[in-house]
Amino acid sequence: MGVVVSHRVRVLDPLTDPRWPGFIERHQAASVFHSRGWLRALQMTYGYEPLAVTTSRPTEPLTNALLCCVVRSWVTGDRVVSLPFTDHCEPLVEHIEQLRALCDHLETLRRTRSWKYAEMRTSRAFLGTTESFRECTVYQWHRLDLRSSLDALYKGFHKDCIRRRICHAERQGLRYEEGQNESLVRSFYDLIVLTRSRKHLPPQPLEWFHNLVACLGKDVSIRIAFKGQQPVSGILTMNHGKTMYYKYGGSDARFNHLGATPMLFWQAIQAAKSAGMEELDLGRSDVENQGLIRFKERWGAQGVRLTVWRSPVDEVSPSMERLKMRMAKTACASVLDSLLILAGRLMYRHVG
Numbered sequence: 001m002g003v004v005v006s007h008r009v010r011v012l013d014p015l016t017d018p019r020w021p022g023f024i025e026r027h028q029a030a031s032v033f034h035s036r037g038w039l040r041a042l043q044m045t046y047g048y049e050p051l052a053v054t055t056s057r058p059t060e061p062l063t064n065a066l067l068c069c070v071v072r073s074w075v076t077g078d079r080v081v082s083l084p085f086t087d088h089c090e091p092l093v094e095h096i097e098q099l100r101a102l103c104d105h106l107e108t109l110r111r112t113r114s115w116k117y118a119e120m121r122t123s124r125a126f127l128g129t130t131e132s133f134r135e136c137t138v139y140q141w142h143r144l145d146l147r148s149s150l151d152a153l154y155k156g157f158h159k160d161c162i163r164r165r166i167c168h169a170e171r172q173g174l175r176y177e178e179g180q181n182e183s184l185v186r187s188f189y190d191l192i193v194l195t196r197s198r199k200h201l202p203p204q205p206l207e208w209f210h211n212l213v214a215c216l217g218k219d220v221s222i223r224i225a226f227k228g229q230q231p232v233s234g235i236l237t238m239n240h241g242k243t244m245y246y247k248y249g250g251s252d253a254r255f256n257h258l259g260a261t262p263m264l265f266w267q268a269i270q271a272a273k274s275a276g277m278e279e280l281d282l283g284r285s286d287v288e289n290q291g292l293i294r295f296k297e298r299w300g301a302q303g304v305r306l307t308v309w310r311s312p313v314d315e316v317s318p319s320m321e322r323l324k325m326r327m328a329k330t331a332c333a334s335v336l337d338s339l340l341i342l343a344g345r346l347m348y349r350h351v352g
Helices: 002-008 020-026 036-046 096-112 125-129 150-156 159-170 182-198 206-219 253-258 260-274 290-297 318-332 337-351
Strands: 010-012 049-054 066-071 079-082 118-122 134-145 175-179 220-227 230-240 243-251 279-286 302-311
Touching: 036 049, 036 066, 036 206, 036 337, 049 096, 066 096, 066 118, 079 096, 096 118, 096 302, 134 290, 150 260, 159 260, 175 182, 175 260, 182 206, 182 220, 182 230, 182 243, 182 337, 206 220, 206 230, 220 253, 220 260, 230 253, 230 260, 243 253, 243 260, 253 260, 260 279, 279 290, 290 302
Parallel strands: 079 118, 243 279
Antiparallel strands: 010 049, 049 066, 066 079, 118 302, 134 279, 134 302, 175 220, 220 230, 230 243
């Protein structure tokens, strides 16, 4: 069975195959993370090689695909991930047998090309029915339904933690800017550095945000709240189809009492409604980060289980993954911001 499946599954390059953009527009499970803009930004910043496997013939329209990136690293080993630095990347399939065929072929590629492991991030439990993949890590993934009226959405926000803070922010004389210009990218990056430093983690490279803007164009927006000339909070969102995706946020903790972050999310929600969006994707949260989960739920967002799957099964150790994160945070706890920035530039291409 496995040999037959392998012969009828084909590999394609989503950056050059002319069928890919139309397929992503049509498929209901496709997200901004399947788009060429996101894939190009990953390739330009980190050198990852996108590929997809499909049962569709080259002369036929695409009807299914499993999207991945090959991560090549002399530090952490070569592997294939769907997708690096991506909250989720659903397999774009029509039924479970199709998914099994694609997973079997991906496993064949992994063995023949000596990749350390294959990894996928999906909310779909049926991936667990394949023999080669096992659950590695679990997250919570939150989405806010925007199909109600703005007034109904606002009334659904937590009265004290969200609505009151939005009203408070509006009285603070904060200046709001939205766009993609270099000044906003720099202000946003400064806030990212402050936030990652508080969490004892290296920030993403500045080039990553420049490349997101360059590759996603009008589909990416940076929103910044200023107190005078001082940037105090910022969020980055991306659009695809009927969904707005919140991906990154940063703030200056000295100004958290102003309520700037809730104000920015409210601005994003209003913009999404004006553009006809039907959903705000708030991304994934570590199940141990109850504060972040509560923040998302106070907007009325609904959470689902998001699972990271790995093959082969001997590469699966959730306790080891948690230990690695704790050790990384401990090592970064006393490092200067300038060294954390350098560490981010050097290490991120190896950890996707």
